[in-house]
Amino acid sequence: xxxxxxxxxxxxxxxxxxxxxxxxxxxxxxxxxxxxxxxxxxxxxxxxxxxxxxxxxxxxxxxxxxxxxxxxxxxxxxxxxxxxxxxxxxxxxxxxxxxxxxxxxxxxxxxxxxxxxxxxxxxxxxxxxxxxxxxxxxxxxxxxxxxxxxxxxxxxxxxxxxxxxxxxxxxxxxxxxxxxx
Numbered sequence: 001x002x003x004x005x006x007x008x009x010x011x012x013x014x015x016x017x018x019x020x021x022x023x024x025x026x027x028x029x030x031x032x033x034x035x036x037x038x039x040x041x042x043x044x045x046x047x048x049x050x051x052x053x054x055x056x057x058x059x060x061x062x063x064x065x066x067x068x069x070x071x072x073x074x075x076x077x078x079x080x081x082x083x084x085x086x087x088x089x090x091x092x093x094x095x096x097x098x099x100x101x102x103x104x105x106x107x108x109x110x111x112x113x114x115x116x117x118x119x120x121x122x123x124x125x126x127x128x129x130x131x132x133x134x135x136x137x138x139x140x141x142x143x144x145x146x147x148x149x150x151x152x153x154x155x156x157x158x159x160x161x162x163x164x165x166x167x168x169x170x171x172x173x174x175x176x177x178x179x180x181x
Contacts, residue, residue: 036161
């Protein structure tokens, strides 16, 4: 065999060996980006703030639903209702049901809007934190756990990313309410 015929075979062999060496040097980590974001102090505070903000409206909705249940109960158990009183109760019940449905839809929409805004901002910041963390630790690739079929737990950066996020974006302490006079 001549050298000319062996040359392509040698080049292919060299490329194959080089690719195995390059893959062996690649450092990979995994992260559950969703878990890392949800466990940040910022998200926990935002969730508590949202709950507090929407609580009065939720209480109003709960009261309305109790009123509807009371009307339904009265219609079922009160046998002494006149047809006119029964009609009025049914009409009031329907009106309150429509009001409750609208209130519930508005409450859900507002909660979803708030949640989406906060998650969007936090996710963007988390991606920057993960990039910085990967660069500091010398990782060539960081993959979300949702697309990884298997990984060793030692490769998981989720907790480190959450801690790095909380350090990069510390939550300011909520100021104490002024004393009541």
